[in-house]
Amino acid sequence: MITALACFGLSLLLTLFLVPVAKRVALWLGIVDAPDKHRKLHGRIVPLTGGLILGTVLPLVLIAAAAVDSDLLPQIRQDGLAILGIVVSCGLLLFVGLTDDRVGVRGRQKLLAQLVCGVILLGSFYAIKPTDLFPGWLPIGFSFAFLLIWIVGSVNAVNLIDGADGLASTVGTIAALGIFAMTFDGQANWENLLAISLAGTLIGFLAYNFPPASTFLGDGGSMLIGLLVGALAIHSSVKQAASVALCAPVAIVAVPFFDSFVAILRRRLTGRSIYTVDRGHLHHTLLNRGLGPRRMLAVVAGLSTIAALGGVLSLKLHTPWFSLLSVGMVVSILVFGRIFGHAEFGLLSHRFVRLGRSFLVRPRQGRSDVHEQQFRLQGSRNWDYLWEALTEFAERHRLQEVRLDLNLPWLHEGYHAVWQRRVTEDEKNGWQTKLPLYAEGRVFGHLQLSGPANQASVYSMLGLLAEMLESMESVIVRLASNPASLQDTAIEATEELEADQPTGEIAEDLLGVADSGEHDLAPVTADARKR
Known part of the structure; x- marks a missing residue:
């Protein structure tokens, strides 16, 4: 516990100290977010420092922890391949994200990089067997396809929700704390230390990213958060029953996943490209309802906490029901409360009704x-x-x-x-x-x-x-x-x-x-x- 608290405190202090330095470096390198007339409506150039901070602070903290706590060395040797996979995939995705922040990268190119990172992670997670997540009668390829979709989905879910000051940092903090609670059993290991260090880094970053923000995460930061959360959530839950191993990670990131699902649903049903930019995300909806940036942040944080608590309880009590109930509660509040997602589900139900009628009603029986x-x-x-x-x-x-x-x-x-x-x-x-x-x-x-x-x-x-x-x-x-x-x-x-x-x-x-x-x-x- 002392090592975990030390990692949290060190990552927090390092971030508070390094963000002003990273802001100057980002401005010098041109890693900035400039306003436009289409979707970037902030009124000034803002440095993008999330990738620089995460790529600097997390390695420093974990190296320091390994140097101080000798009990970590046997774990690192045992899980060396998994740790190497995380390091390589994070490095690759950080490079792509920073390149996108600097000069721009096409959506399909980022997707290709995410798929490569997912394959690297799955290849390194040798301890994960298909039967850890799915019934034995399912083909092995299905489990690997699901895990690949999970990793890519986590990356994009956090990236897509990064559209308001402090939002992705807050959601990432709650997810990281949830993973720490899932993996901590009284002893430090590399998984819970990485999770608590990520939480400390993001809380420190929030001091500058909280509305009104003086710096943004950028794609380098938001994609790295999504990759770490997705990888840790799966890797830390595979020792549970298959139902829990599936439900608990989903609950941890339920809010950004639901936001991304609704965005993709909206774009596909209206004939738009999935890369089309709009202002129909959860945070846009809440802001348009009259909530200020901080109140919007509080609402999203509350919903994320409800879902994450369900995931933690499911893993600790070895039952998927808490995850299912918490995620169902969050989705019901948003959809049936007509806050978010109800128009998209209206479009979807309209499609299903039309499809059903085409099978059941002869053309001349139609009223019009x-x-x-x-x-x-x-x-x-x-x-x-x-x-x-x-x-x-x-x-x-x-x-x-x-x-x-x-x-x-x-x-x-x-x-x-x-x-x-x-x-x-x-x-x-x-x-x-x-x-x-x-x-x-x-x-x-x-x-x-x-x-x-x-x-x-x-x-x-x-x-x-x-x-x-x-x-x-x-x-x-x-x-x-x-x-x-x-x-x-x-x-x-x-x-x-x-x-x-x-x-x-x-x-x-x-x-x-x-x-x-x-x-x-x-x-x-x-x-x-x-x-």
Whole structure:
């Protein structure tokens, strides 16, 4: 216990002393986070020191512990391969993270590096057998695939949640303390010393990273935290029953994992790339609900603590139920409390309902040939008039499908809508196109359309659509800059369009929508709210 406390104190003091030095080094090397107009909305250049600090403090503390405590040397010799795997994989990921912080690295390149680190770790964790985690009848390849996904998932979960001051540091601290509690049985070993040293380092870093932060973790820091937490959580729980060995680590990192799962779900269901940047993460949602940065941090810390406690209790009491209950409680609070994730699960349930109906209902039994659904993912601006103009255009030109996806992270806005018409056999195998939507030089969304192959004058119809969207650009800009009421927006839209004098069908499309007083749209499904 004395060695553990000494490691905690030394890592804390070293971090407090070294962060000011690391900030100057980061500024000199150009390892900084500069604001932009898209998602990095902080107002100044901030040094990224997390990777430098973790890569310096943790080795120093653990070397000092091994030099002082002779009982650690036999453990290090016994688990030398596992320790070597952690050192090599951490070094590789730290290099990639610092490179990304300095010059930028593509998402797929970082993913490749994470996979390589995962393979190195799994190759070095020779003590982990497939039956330690899974029933014996499952193929060996399944367990290794799961472990690889676990490592990569841990890295990305912490990296993705690093979008607000102090957030990843706080979540990482709670996870590290949870792992220490899981592995500590009255005697120090390299696992619990690494965990408690990580916690001490992050608490010291929080002195500078707590809102308002003077330094950020950067990818070098956040990815390294995720790798260490993922590796230690699995390695420290494999001596338990398979159910506990699976559930306890998941509970330790439940909050960042759920945040990442919802982000991936949202992007896939709306047709975006999984690398697309938005402001729909848990911390964005809480901030948009009026919580200040510190109160938001307290809420996330509370949820993380609930989940981590369940993981610790499961491992200590040798039952998975505490992990399952704690994770279920956290997810229920967020989803059923309509705080986070409910819009994404609404999108998912909508997909399943549509799929089920396609198996159970014959085409002629449907109540309507047209299906329409809107989902407000983030924000409160009223995009109904843009959507109504598009759907009336689709009906007039007998289109098969219209998908509108708006993503304005600099305004905390996200909107997704789908209009589909049931098609006949003769209309199948038609054309489709995807158009970017611009306003003031920014891409704020995409419009996807499809129509029957036998449709005449497709190009002229697309030309009319382009003119319509161009005529609406000023209205879109006004909506983006000022979330006006529905009626005000209608009046403004009408005036704008009358001034532009659009021709023929375009004028009827737009002015008819703006003048109509009734709107028969499917109900908007809920609000959902990296730097």
